Amino acid sequence: MTSASDRPDDGIGERLRELDAPDAPPTDDRMDRMFADMKAECDKSDRTVTGFLRSRSTMARRLIVLTVFAALAVIGWFVFPLVGDEARTAPWTASLVTFCILLVLAMFMVTRPVHLPALPSWLSMCLACVAIGATVLAAFWPHPAAQAATQDHTGGAMAGACMGVGLLLGVPVYALLRLVDRGNAMGSLVAAAAAGLAGNFVLKAHCSVPGTSHELLGHASVALVFVVGLGLVHRVTQKPS
Amino acid sequence: MATRPPSSGPTDEQLMDAYIDGDDAAFRALFERYAPILLRLTRRHLRDDELAEEIVQQTFFRLHGARNDFRRGSKLRPWVMTIAMNLVREHWRRTKRRKMTSLEVDTRAAPEADFMPLELRQRSELLHVALEKLPTSQREVVELHWFQERPYAEVAKIVGTSEGAVRVRAHRAYATLKQLLVSEIRGDE
Secondary structure (H helix, E strand, O other): OOOHHHOOOHHHHHHHHHHOOOOOOOOHHHHHHHHHHHHHHHHHHHOOHHHHHHOOOHHHHHHHHHHHHHHHHHHHHHHOOOOOHHHOOHHHHHHHHHHHHHHHHHHHHHOOOOOOOOOOHHHHHHHHHHHHHHHHHHHOOOOOHHHHHHOOOOHHHHHHHHHHHHHHHHHHHHHHHHHHOOOOOOHHHHHHHHHHHHHHHHHHHHOOOOOHHHHHHHHHHHHHHHHHHHHHHHHHHOOOO | OOOOOHHHOOOHHHHHHHHHOOOHHHHHHHHHHHHHHHHHHHHHHHOOHHHHHHHHHHHHHHHHHOHHHOOOOOOHHHHHHHHHHHHHHHHHHHHOOOOOOOOOOOHHHOOOHHHOOHHHHHHHHHHHHHHHHOOHHHHHHHHHHHHOOOOHHHHHHHHOOOHHHHHHHHHHHHHHHHHHOHHHHHOOO
C-alpha cells in the first residue's frame, strides 16, 4: 500500500478523496451479464485457430513464428535459385542480415505479452519507417553495373513481376503475425512492415535482375505497399471506440 | 483489493492457478473481485459507463488469452492493472483527444451524479475535469498511486518506467492539480 507520506496532503488530498467517494456498486445482474458476455466471447475464441494460437504462451507463440519463418526461408533458399555468385557481395549479405534482424524485431513486438506495458506507438511507426528505409537503401546496393549492362530485361514488367511475387510472399507472414497477435496496439502496422521485409528478403536473395530502379520499383515498393496499404485498411476498418 | 490473506479465502494467485488448471468458478471469482475495481478505474478515465464495461470485459478477455503466460509465484494484480491501463491508453490513442477540454462543470457526464449531493457533485466534476487536463502519463500515475493505492514501485512496473520517473510524474501531477484547483480549494468561488 502507498504510505501516507507519499500522498499529497492539504487541499488536493481532500479533493481526491471526495472524487473517490464510492459510487453505486455494480448490481449482481449487471455483473452476471458482463461475466456471461465476456465468458461467451472467451469460449467462442477458444474454438477458433486464432484463439488457440493466441492463448499459447509467449514463448510458444514466438517459437511457432520462428519455426515457420525458418522453414519458409530454408525451403525458398534451396528450392529457388539464388542470385549469381558475382552478385553475392558484402552489401547483398548485409541487406539480407538487416532484413532478418528487423523481421525478428517485428516478431518480438507483435508477440509482446499483453500483461506488460504496451510499447509506445512511435516505436511501431519507427520500425515501419526503418523497414521501408532499409528496403530503399538496399536498392542502392545493386548488382555490379557491368552485369546490369549485359542483362536484357524490360525493367517495368520485371519490376511488376517482382512486386507481385513480393506481395504474395508477404501475405502469409502478415497473416501469421496477425494470428499470434493478442491485440497489441499498432500490431497491424508492425506485421505489415514484417510482411514487406519478408518479401524483400526473398526478392533480394533470389531476384537476378540488377539495377537500382528495378529494386526501387519492384522490391522496395513491396514494403511501402504493405505498410501504407494495410495501414489505411486497418484505419478504415478499425472499430470506433 | 490486494492479494487476500489465506484466512479470507484463496488468494488471487491461487484462483488464477486454479483457473489455468481449468476451474471456471475461479475465473468467476476473480471477475467478482476485480471487475468492480476496474469499473471504477475505467469510469474515472473514460467517463462512459458502457465503454468502461467494455474495457473491463476486454481486460478479462485478454487475461483469459494470456493465462498461459502467468507464472506461479507472480502477482496477479499488476497483470490485471497493466492490461486495463493498456486498453485505456489504446482507447485514448484511437480517439486522439479527450472529450472534455475545459473546466466547465458538466454533471451529465458524471457517472456517479445521482448518488452525490449537488455541491459535492460539482466539486467532484471540477476535479474530474482537472484530472482530464493532465497528460495521460501523469494521470495514470495519479490513478494507480492515489486511487488504487499502489506503491510507486508497482506503479512503475504497470506503466513501464522507473520508480524515479513515476515519483516525478506524481509530483508534477499533484502540483498541477493543486494549481488547477487552487481557487476551489481556497473556497474563492
